[in-house]
Amino acid sequence: MSLADKVLAVNNDLPIRTDRPVHSGKVRSVYWLTEADSRRLIKEKGYDVAADAPLAIMVISDRISAFDCIWHGEGGLNGVPGKGAALNAISNHWFRLFKENGLADSHILDIPHPFVWIVQKAKPVMVEAICRQYITGSMWRAYSKGEREFCGIQLPEGLQKDQKLPEILITPSTKGILKGIPGVPEADDVNITRQNLEDNFSAFNLSCKADIDLYEKLLKEGFGVISDALAELDQIFVDTKFEFGYVTDASGNEKLIYMDEVGTPDSSRIWDGAAYRDGNIIENSKEGFRQWLLNYFPDPDILLNKERMSERESLARDNALPVEVMMDISSTYVGIAEKVTGQKLVFSDNPKADIIEILRDKYGLID
Template sequence: MTLAQQVLATNDDLPIRTELPVHSGKVRSVYWLTDTDSRRLIAERGYPVPADTPLAIMVISDRISAFDCIWHGEGGLNGVPGKGAALNAISNHWFQTFKDNGLADSHILDIPHPFVWIVQKARPVKIEAIARQYITGSMWRAYDNGEREFCGIRLPEGLHRDSKLPELLITPSTKGILRGIPGVPEADDVNITRANISDNASAFGFNSVDDIARYETLLKQGFGVISDALATLDQIFVDTKFEFGYVKDTEGNDKLIYMDEVGTPDSSRIWDGPAYREGRIVEKSKEGFRQWLLNHFPDPDILLNKNRMDERLALARDNALPVEVMMDISRTYLGIAETIVGQPITLSDNPKQEITAILAEQYGLIR
C-alpha cells in the first residue's frame, strides 16, 4: 500500500446510516444518526444523556489546513500520515485529564476507533475562546506595529517577541459571522471584548451572563492543566483555542462543556522547552508549517491578507507540496502526540475499512 493510500483524506463517504447530509469541515466530518439508532445506542451503551438526545459519528481525517485552505502533497498525498490519529489521541488525553481534575465534561460519549468519536448534540457558544501565555504570531506583529490594546486589554510597553506575558490573556474572537451585535463587525474571526460578550450574552449563545464567567474559568483552568502537564515534559504551552457549548445532562438540564478539540497542534502553539532556553523557537504544532508556507511562497501577503482569499485558495489548489514537507508535519504531530500520551501512536493501513467494520459489527450503524 502506498503512502497516499494510507492517508484518510476523504472522510465524508463512509456508509454510515444517516438521514441527513454529512457535514464536512476542514478536518472532521459529522454523520447525524437516525433517531432510532441514537435511542438504541443510548440504551445499549448506557450513555449518560436523555433518551431522545441526537447522536453523531464524528470522523477525523488526515487533511492539513492552514490559512483557511486545505493543502496537498506531491504524488497524490492529500493529507499528513498519522495526523488524524495524533489529533484525536491528544484531545482524548486532555479531555480525560480535565475530567480527572474535576473540570467540565466534553461532547464525546464513546471512542470506537482512533479516528472516530460518538458525540451528543451540542449547541455551540459562538466564540473562539483564545488564551495566550506568550506574545508571538499575529499578536506580536500587531504589537510591533504599535498596537497596545487587544480585546479591550492594554499591554505594557517594552515587551519582546516570543516573551512571556505578564499574565494569561483571554483574547476571544467571533466564531462564524454574527449579525446585529452592536460594535461587532459582521465577519468571521474578529476580535471582541469582554464587554461585547457581556452586553450581548444571548447573541453569543450564552444561557446567562453568569455563564460568561464560567467559560472564562473553564478556559483558564483548562489552559492551566495542559500547561502544567506539558511543563513536566519540558514543553511550553504558548497559546490555544478552546470551544464551548451546551449539552443536556441526564435530567435534561443544560450544562456548559468543552467541545471540538483541546490542546492539539492544530488549535495550539507548543514550543520545545530546551530550545527556548537556548533562545531558539522549535515549534511542536502547525505553526511550523504556517511559517514554512510564508517563507516558501514569494508573496506571503496572499496568506495573511483576507482580502486575497481567491488567490490564496488558488495557491493551495495549484501547488503540490514536497513529500518531505508533509512528512515533516507528520513527525511533528506524531512526536508531540507520543510525548503527551506516553506511548506510540499506532497507524492504520486502511482506516476506512477498520472504521466501517467496527461500526458495523459493534454498533450496527452501517447501511
C-alpha cells in the same frame, strides 16, 4: 501499499446510516445519526445524555489546513500520515485530564476507533475562546505596529517578540459571522471584549451572564492543566483556542462543556522548552508548517491578506508540496502525540475499512 493509500484524506463518503447531509469541515466530517439509532445507542451503551439527544459520528481525516486552505503533497499524498490519529489521541488525553480534575465534560461519548468519536449535539457558544501565555503570532504582528489594546485589555510598553506575558490573557473572537450585535463587526474571527459578552450574552448563545465567568474559569483552568502537563515534558504551552457548548444530561440538567478539540497542534502553539531557553523557537505545532509556507511562496501577502483569498485557494490547489515537508509535519504531530500520551500511536494500513467494520459490527450503524 503506497504512503498515499494509508492516508485518510476523504472522510465524508462512509456508508454510515444517516437521514441528513454529511457536514464536512476542514478536517472532520460529521454524520448525524437517525433518531432511532441515537435512541438505541443511548439505551444500549448507557450514555449520560437525554434519551432523545441527537448523536453524531465524527470522523477525523489526515487533511492539513493552513491559512483557511487544504494543502496536498506530491505523489497523490492528500494528507499527513498519522495526523488524524495524533489529533484525536491528544484531545482524548486532555479531555480525560479535565474530567479527572473536575473541570467539565466534553461532547465525546465514545471512541470506537482512533479516527472516530461518537458525540452528542451541543448548542455551541459563538465564541472562539483564545488564551495566550506568550506574545507571538498575530498578537505580536499587531503589537509591533503599535497596537496596545487587545479585546479591551491594555498591554504594557516594551514587550519583546515571543516573551512570556505578565499574565495569561483571554482574547476571544467571534465564531462565525454574528449579525446585529452593537459594536461587533459582521465578520468572522472578530476580536471581542468582555464588555461585548456582558452586554449581549444571549447573542453569543450564552445562557446567562454568570456563564461568562464559568467559560473563563474553564478556559483558564483547562489551559493550566495542559500547560502544567506539557511543562513536565519540557514543552511550553504558548496559546490555544477552546470551544464550548451546552448539552443536557440524562437528569435533564443543562451544562457547559468543552467541544471540538483541545490542546492539539492544530489549535495551539507548543514550543520546545530547551530550545526556548537557548533563545530559539522550535514549533511542535502547525505553526511550523505555516512559517514554512510563508517562506516557501515568493509573495507571503497572499497567505496573510484575506482580500486575496481566491489567489490563496489557487496556490493551495495548484501546488503539490514536497513529500519531505508532509513527512516533517507527520513527525511533529506523531512526536507530540506520543510525548503527551506516553504511548506509541498505532497506524492502520486501511483506516476506512477498519472504521466501517467497527461501526457495522459493534454499533450497528452500517447496513
